[in-house]
Amino acid sequence: MTNQQSPIPVVVNGAAGKMGREVVKAVAQAKDMTLLGAIDRTPEHQGKDVGEVAGCGPLEVPIVSDLQGMLVLATQEREQGVMVDFTHPDSVYENVRSAIAYGIRPVVGTTGLSVEQIQDLADFADKASTGALIIPNFSIGMVLLQQAAIQASQYFDHVEIIELHHNQKADAPSGTALQTAQLLAELGKTFNPPSVEETEKLPGARGSQAEEGIRIHSIRLPGLIAHQEVIFGASGQIYTLRHDTTDRSCYMPGVLLAIRKVTQLKSLVYGLEKIL
């Protein structure tokens, strides 16, 4: 932050959730940001100090449920505001459209947006000349895994993805697994040429099929946080890439970077790798 610059006003949507609480703590500690507002729909948290809910002590920011009102408030700030969204696949599309409509830049961690919805939001952000970031995974480890997978897929024709998450997750497959499959599919080759006629005795036994023949398998269990394997196979060898989230703090350097970068953008960008 230079002497002339004011802190970036940040509104956190989904502030009482697992990710929202981490974001609240990270933003509160960032010297170049100010936590302007905290939104969450959970009835029991309404009016509570978000710092108390997040476990970092009082921040004098109450949790409210009125996103539109908070966006209006953010437009009155001198510096361009940012809305960080970690809510639910059912509401994220409307949240992001509202933020762009008010000129508040969205940083979106919520997964579950369809390809069509992302395109529509990109068109909307373009028309409004407003920066926006949609990041399916904010951890640097996942970006490195995806880059290694892109490299490996030049040499392997067979690949399957397994993603494993806690059993509170609403969407499947994970946004990260879909993005990983998309990155491999963009290389322009078809994976997993069939070697035998297969019969699924139980529907879904072979997982779901993403672009270019890439299969994704989703596991949901209590005790897990977020994990992904990309397994390549060839005659006589298996190459496995794996990433494990052991604490949601791993996402925070990526979230803070995205908040800083989105203020410099004039369109929608998808993926952490594009802003590193």
Ligand SMILES: NC(=O)C1=CN([C@@H]2O[C@H](COP(=O)(O)OP(=O)(O)OC[C@H]3O[C@@H](n4cnc5c(N)ncnc54)[C@H](OP(=O)(O)O)[C@@H]3O)[C@@H](O)[C@H]2O)C=CC1
């Ligand atoms: N991009 C990334 O790196 C990561 C992305 N995620 C994604 O982030 C999203 C949130 O995950 P997580 O924090 O674990 O989920 P949680 O359920 O723990 O938190 C979501 C919070 O948002 C609230 N909420 C839901 N809908 C709304 C709404 N319309 N308006 C206001 N508040 C709302 C929920 O309230 P209530 O409980 O009452 O419904 C809850 O408090 C998921 O899509 C997940 O996949 C998660 C981790 C990393």
Ligand SMILES: O=C(O)C1=N[C@H](C(=O)O)C[C@H](O)C1
């Ligand atoms: O719900 C989660 O927890 C996560 N969601 C994101 C996804 O769907 O990829 C990112 C990470 O896997 C954690």
